[in-house]
Amino acid sequence: MRVNLHVKDRVAIVGAGMTLFRRRLLETPRELAWEAVRQALDEAGLTLRDIDCIVTGTAPDAFDGVHFNGEYLADGAGGFGKPVSRVYVGGGTGVMVPIAAWWHAASGHCDTVLAVAEEKMSPAMPHPQYVFAYIWDPILERPLGPNLIWIFAMEMRRYMYKCGAKKEDIALVSVKNKGNALDHPAAQAAAKITVEDVLNSELLVWPVNRLDISPVSDGAVALVIAREKTARRITDSPVWIEGVGFTLDNTHWYNRELAYPRYVQYAARMAYRMAGIERPWKEIDVAEPYDPFDYKELHHIEGLMLARPCEAWKLVKEGYFDRDGELPTSPSGGLLGVGNPIAAAGLMKVAEIFWQLRYEAGKRQVRKPVHKGVAQAWGDLMQAGTVIVLGN
Amino acid sequence: MSWWKRALPGDLVHFPGSQEVDHYLYTPGLHGLKAAELLKAGKVPGMLCGDQLILPPKTFCPDERLSEGEVVEVEGPFIAALVTVIREDFYGRKLEEPQVLAFITAQGAIGGYIGVVKASPGDVYPGMRVRPVFRPEEERTGAITDIAFWEPVAD
Amino acid sequence: MASEGKPVNPPGTYLKRQDLERLPGIIRYKPSARYLFAAGQALSRFLKGLKEGKILGVRCPVCGRVYVPPRAYCEYCHAPTSEWVELPGTGVVHTAVVSYIATDRSRMEKPEIVGVIRLDAPGYREDSYEFAGLFHKICGVTPEQVMDGSVIGMRVKPRWKPPEERTGSITDIECFEPVEGGEQ
Numbered sequence: 001m002r003v004n005l006h007v008k009d010r011v012a013i014v015g016a017g018m019t020l021f022r023r024r025l026l027e028t029p030r031e032l033a034w035e036a037v038r039q040a041l042d043e044a045g046l047t048l049r050d051i052d053c054i055v056t057g058t059a060p061d062a063f064d065g066v067h068f069n070g071e072y073l074a075d076g077a078g079g080f081g082k083p084v085s086r087v088y089v090g091g092g093t094g095v096m097v098p099i100a101a102w103w104h105a106a107s108g109h110c111d112t113v114l115a116v117a118e119e120k121m122s123p124a125m126p127h128p129q130y131v132f133a134y135i136w137d138p139i140l141e142r143p144l145g146p147n148l149i150w151i152f153a154m155e156m157r158r159y160m161y162k163c164g165a166k167k168e169d170i171a172l173v174s175v176k177n178k179g180n181a182l183d184h185p186a187a188q189a190a191a192k193i194t195v196e197d198v199l200n201s202e203l204l205v206w207p208v209n210r211l212d213i214s215p216v217s218d219g220a221v222a223l224v225i226a227r228e229k230t231a232r233r234i235t236d237s238p239v240w241i242e243g244v245g246f247t248l249d250n251t252h253w254y255n256r257e258l259a260y261p262r263y264v265q266y267a268a269r270m271a272y273r274m275a276g277i278e279r280p281w282k283e284i285d286v287a288e289p290y291d292p293f294d295y296k297e298l299h300h301i302e303g304l305m306l307a308r309p310c311e312a313w314k315l316v317k318e319g320y321f322d323r324d325g326e327l328p329t330s331p332s333g334g335l336l337g338v339g340n341p342i343a344a345a346g347l348m349k350v351a352e353i354f355w356q357l358r359y360e361a362g363k364r365q366v367r368k369p370v371h372k373g374v375a376q377a378w379g380d381l382m383q384a385g386t387v388i389v390l391g392n
Numbered sequence: 393m394s395w396w397k398r399a400l401p402g403d404l405v406h407f408p409g410s411q412e413v414d415h416y417l418y419t420p421g422l423h424g425l426k427a428a429e430l431l432k433a434g435k436v437p438g439m440l441c442g443d444q445l446i447l448p449p450k451t452f453c454p455d456e457r458l459s460e461g462e463v464v465e466v467e468g469p470f471i472a473a474l475v476t477v478i479r480e481d482f483y484g485r486k487l488e489e490p491q492v493l494a495f496i497t498a499q500g501a502i503g504g505y506i507g508v509v510k511a512s513p514g515d516v517y518p519g520m521r522v523r524p525v526f527r528p529e530e531e532r533t534g535a536i537t538d539i540a541f542w543e544p545v546a547d
Numbered sequence: 548m549a550s551e552g553k554p555v556n557p558p559g560t561y562l563k564r565q566d567l568e569r570l571p572g573i574i575r576y577k578p579s580a581r582y583l584f585a586a587g588q589a590l591s592r593f594l595k596g597l598k599e600g601k602i603l604g605v606r607c608p609v610c611g612r613v614y615v616p617p618r619a620y621c622e623y624c625h626a627p628t629s630e631w632v633e634l635p636g637t638g639v640v641h642t643a644v645v646s647y648i649a650t651d652r653s654r655m656e657k658p659e660i661v662g663v664i665r666l667d668a669p670g671y672r673e674d675s676y677e678f679a680g681l682f683h684k685i686c687g688v689t690p691e692q693v694m695d696g697s698v699i700g701m702r703v704k705p706r707w708k709p710p711e712e713r714t715g716s717i718t719d720i721e722c723f724e725p726v727e728g729g730e731q
């Protein structure tokens with residue numbers, strides 16, 4: 001590994017676990033965290049006694065409806081009597097959690113770290129979309145009565161205009177990801193659908209139809225992360241965290257070009273530099289770009305420099321990003337297929353790269369041999385990028 | 393600071409707003425559901441982690457395996473471990489009748505419940521024995537408020 | 548190579564919507580959180596400008612960037628912004644969409660067109676990544692025009708409310724409408 005950064009120790013992922021992703025689960029938020037942590041610890045063959053530190057992540061407290069949700073979750077995440085911290089960058093949180101877990105371990109401060117992300121969106125009534133209203137600026141935006149989907153529609157429209165993509169080109173991403181999710185045991189929205197199904201689904205905010213969007217979900221995911229010496233004791237096939245990157249832009253999303261996510265590119269450059277990757281489009285074998293909306297996957301593929309700006313939609317048409325394609329993206333089924341419990345969805349993507357690099361993804365395993373993978377999440381008002389590069 | 397940033401407080405604009413959610417529905421959770429069923433049956437729920445009784449039930453035990461606990465009925469005896477007397481409401485208005493609030497635990501248990509004790513302030517003390525009085529069956533919902541109040545038990 | 552894929556038997560207990568309402572121990576809670584948001588020095592002045600029918604920006608004394616909406620400091624230089632600039636208000640549509648749903652996801656009776664306006668402001672190149680701009684409603688165009696792409700790049704100007712109805716709010720601008728004969 002060619003790390004261009006001084007760290008005390010290499011850090012690896014040695015176990016992963018997750019709950020089902022569903023529209024509505026009986027479990028409380030802390031029980032979801034508990035279920036995911038138990039799975040991850042079991043997979044690594046560890047108990048809480050072996051864990052030094054805990055990093056948690058959940059998106060706005062307003063979804064779960066519990067203030068200080070991080071503290072509330074802590075015991076379910078295994079955090080009683082241990083150093084616990086919570087990180088938050090909106091939708092980018094899911095990938096920020098293992099990034100923070102990485103620095104806990106790479107610094108030498110903790111030998112083993114649990115990275116836990118949870119989201120329960122179902123408590124908010126009448127619909128969680130209502131809760132999203134309060135992410136808008138209270139003075140300049142809320143008086144206009146916005147719905148969350150507006151901002152995505154505006155970005156998608158700009159991408160279509162700038163790149164010459166049509167709705168039916170973008171819908172292919174939804175078809176691909178929901179299809180991939182058919183092989184994911186936790187998936188909520190797996191389906192064999194066609195481009196016509198997407199175009200004929202309920203029109204919400206043109207150009208966005210119902211099937212262009214990931215569903216509302218409850219769920220949790222956990223990873224066990226360890227320093228090199230410990231990781232090698234735990235497993236013969238650790239998956240190394242080779243690069244991490246994260247960037248935040250400002251909240252003035254209407255003051256910048258919406259067709260290209262600059263903040264994702266900055267985060268990706270940071271992660272690739274650390275991982276010694278110079279040509280990501282050649283060196284990355286499998287990717288999990290964040291796909292809360294189908295166009296977002298294309299946006300993020302370009303931000304991650306896995307395709308040139310405005311080229312991703314053309315490559316999707318060629319099958320380039322299919323599971324048996326040149327550069328498989330979202331082999332898990334992504335947020336569109338597996339589901340979107342916000343923070344947990346980002347961490348699910350990291351778990352998928354972990355399983356892919358261990359050849360443990362079963363029917364989801366991509367056809368080509370894999371050495372390096374990248375997972376990415378995006379968040380807030382078109383402003384946060386979080387990227388993690390893994391290698392086996 | 394540049395010259396224009398000297399506006400008087402009266403020149404500054406404030407916008408009212410609120411949290412946009414109509415309401416929340418909180419699920420009781422796995423063991424919470426079992427606890428809710430006990431409450432509906434007029435029983436106080438607890439959790440056994442090995443031999444240790446824990447109140448209220450929490451699904452998982454504070455051990456290194458985060459193992460699942462067993463939801464059980466707690467028969468008591470119940471003790472008001474901490475008591476406090478409330479004389480004013482949220483807005484600082486004097487209550488007509490002072491109210492006794494207690495942290496109630498069971499013998500040998502970790503944790504407990506908060507509840508109202510129906511007794512006059514002069515008659516309560518930490519460590520006193522109490523027992524639950526449930527609402528009528530048709531009013532119970534499985535929430536902790538199914539216990540209408542606690543009453544002292546003569547020693 | 549594992550034949551059975553991970554995760555194996557992910558846990559979780561699904562509830563139907565109707566099960567939720569009937570669940571023992573379900574707690575219904577209605578929060579009541581009210582706020583008073585301070586606009587701050589820069590935005591307060593901007594809002595007063597709107598009341599007078601003006602769109603105001605501020606310029607950074609160090610790098611010369613013009614910010615609309617105005618900020619009290621430059622994001623790049625972290626210097627206090629110093630000079631107010633009145634913009635003509637005209638601009639071009641950066642992106643536009645047709646909404647059929649309201650904030651709470653209920654269907655709207657009449658669809659609404661909203662978008663981002665790239666305002667004419669000094670110091671920005673025509674296709675720069677950053678620009679002075681606002682998020683607002685767009686009127687005087689049809690949903691079909693939004694869908695066929697003819698709205699993006701269209702020259703627009705603010706349609707102001709009558710002075711007596713203005714309150715010092717972003718809604719003092721009713722919407723942005725096409726500049727007559729200015730379509731490009």
Ligand SMILES: [Zn+2]
Pocket residue numbers: 607608609610611612621622623624625626
């Ligand atoms: Zn500046």
